[in-house]
Amino acid sequence: MxxxxxxxxxxxxxxxxxxxxxxxxxxxxxxxxxxxxxxxxxxxxxxxxxxxxxPAAGDAEDDIHENLEQLRPRARDLFMGGALANGAIKTLRTNVIGTGLRLKPNFDADFLGLSDEKVSELRKQIEREFSLWADSKECDASGLHNFYELQQLAFLSWMMSGDAFVLLPLLPRHHTVYDLRVRLLEADRCSNPTTQERGLYGKLSSGVEVDNDGMVVAYWFSDRHPGSSLGLPTKWQRVQVIGEKSGRRNVLHLMEAERPEQRRGVPILAPVIEALKQLERYTEAELMAAVISGMFTVFIESPDLDQDQFGLGAPLDNPTGEPLPTGNDDLKLGNGAVQFLNPGEKATIANPGRPNTAFDPFVIAILRQVGASLEIPYELLLKHFTASYSASRAALLEAWKMFRMRRSWMSADFCQPIYEEWFVEAVIKGRIDAPGIFDDPLLFKAYTKAEWHGPSQGQLDPVKEANAAVIRVENGFSTRQREAAELTGSEFESNVRQLAYEKKIRDQYGLTADRRVMKGGEEEDGKEDQT
Structure with missing residues (x-):
């Protein structure tokens, strides 16, 4: 109603x-x-x-590519001036690459129909020829690094900038056998040209050109770094990923993708840039406060600086050797310094209360979060192992899962493609005999199959680790070759040859074979007869 x-x-x-x-x-x-x-x-x-x-939902272009111009310089600045960021990236470099990932030819002998003698001969020949190229600085286009030093440089650039590029030109030089060269380019060199062709609209993103199917077909590189101080005009060059006529790979792109349709990599420090920068500022503030707290300065106020203050018949000079203030001079704290004040001035000392007892626990709490993002346990991040054996071992094992993953990526994206290009050149020049390698892709893969071994994990308790390796080998869970590589970073076959030689020398000079064998954590007398 x-x-x-x-x-x-x-x-x-x-x-x-x-x-x-x-x-x-x-x-x-x-x-x-x-x-x-x-x-x-x-x-x-x-x-x-x-x-x-x-938050807005954007694609990889908006969320990642548009922000790389800010992320890269900030990540590099943290590496250059921040102890924690520098240590984190170098910890990755040392454990993933170390002295370099070493080639171990692992060609498919059964498929190739090779006898044991031929397998041993071919393996030695490949290792000898590859060492001739890789150990020389001639493998570097700039002539500064050998192959193993190039690995660590490429990895550092990858971690700092988010990605790195590798060109593989053929540059003949005097007194060199091989023409293959490795040329590293920083991430900033790959960018969109200022004047794009109309046909590339929508197909060129941050220097990466794709076709209608979304496949990367070429990269655009500037002739100099965009941050260069030289006032020269910049020119771009288009480099195809695979040569149209030769069919060889021209460009290698090192990056870690986190989203579909992502063409460029993100610096590994990107998620923790703000935390690391703020922690750096906090550390500097605490350090300055501690320095000020440790200073002792005497302030003297006088009605007239020209009078004899202590009855000495002459004006008193500053014991520090500095001139007396004229009224506009800044007062400075120092170690045992004496500062004179003008008439009417008072010195008020602020006690900073340093060192701060809460500094260390707070920093560790932040670094736990940083370590979680970087997949580096904070014990390893700080090189500070004070926990139990089990806790320290668990932290190292967790870190090595990530180290092995990145080592696998580095092997697949950098070492193996370069090795395959070198192998092709070695076969063409008759340095290595590989019949039919260009006739069938299966034959090519069978000949160029290889493993790449890096530095070993190391042991907290060598006896336990060695006994565990013996158990794995005896039960078929692993091989002597793999265990030798992981425990000591050595090669099993080389170890056996060296041991045989050493035994021969010992027998030649009549040395006793007094040795002890570790079994089950206890010592047992060696079973070998004494000479």
Whole structure:
């Protein structure tokens, strides 16, 4: 009745009331939808904690590529000036690459139909020829590094900048057998030219050109670094990934993708840049406060600096050797310094209360989060092992999962493609005999199959680690070759040859074979007869 009366007396008011009812019903319906499933949790539109958190959903181009010009310089600045960032990246470099990933030819002898003698001969020949190229600095286009030093440089650039590029030109030089060269380019050199061709619109992103199917077909490189101080015009060159006529690989791109359709890599420090920078500032502030707290300065106030203050007959000089203030000089704290004040001036000393006892626990708490993002346990990040053997070993094992993963990527994306290009040149020049390698892709893969071994993990308890290796080998869970590489970074076959030689020498000079064998953590007398 009331609604009808209002509608008869004031139809405008009745219309407003009806619209308000409709809006209330609509809002209740929306809330019912949003409060279902994730709408009542992470996707909530009504919780106060979520009201102001509305990030935009962008593609890899908007979220990643558009921000790389800020991320790269900041990550490099942290590496150059921040002890923690520098230590984190170098820890990765040392454990993943170390002195270099070494070639171990592992060609498919069964498929190739090679006898044991031929296998041993071919393996030695490949290792000898590859060492001739890899150990020389001639493998570097700039002539500065050998192959193993190039590995660590490429990896450092990859971690700092998010990606790195490798060109593989053929550059003949005097007094060299092989023409293959490795040329490293920093990530900033790959960029969009200032004047793009109309046909490349939508197919060129951050210097990476793709075809209609989304496959990367070429990269655009500038002739100099965009941050170079030289005021010369920049030119770009298009380099195809695979040569049209030769079919050889021209460019290697080292990067870690985190999203589909991502063409460029993100610096590994990107998620923790703000935390590391703030921690660096906090550390500098604490250090300065500690320095100020450790200073002792005497302040002297005199009504007239020209009078004899202590009855010595002459004005007193500053024991520090510095001239007396004239009224505008800045006062400075120092170790045992004496500062004179002008008449009427007072010196108020602020006690900074340093060193701060809460500094170390707070820094460790932040570094735990940083280590979680970088997949480096904070014990390894700080090189600070004070926990139990089990805890320290668990931290190292967790870190080595990541180290092996990155080593595998480095082997697959850098070492193996370069090795295959070198192998082709060695076969063409008749340095290595590999019949039919260009006739069948299976033959090519069978000949060029290889393993890349890096530095060993190391042992907290060498006896336990060695006994565990023996058990794995005896039960077929591993091989002597793999265990030798992982425990000591050595090669099993070379070890056996060296041991045989050493035994021969010992027998030649009549040395006793007094040795002890570790078994089950206990010492047992060696079973070998004494000479």
């Amino acid at each position: 009331w609604s009808r009366a209002v509608e008869f007396i004031a139809p405008g008011v009745a219309a407003k009331r009806e619209r308000a009812k409709t809006e209330i019903v609509r809002q209740r319906a929306i809330q019912q939808v949003f409060n279902q499933g994730y709408g009542d949790h992470g996707g909530s539109h009504k919780k106060k904690a979520m009201l102001t958190w509305n």
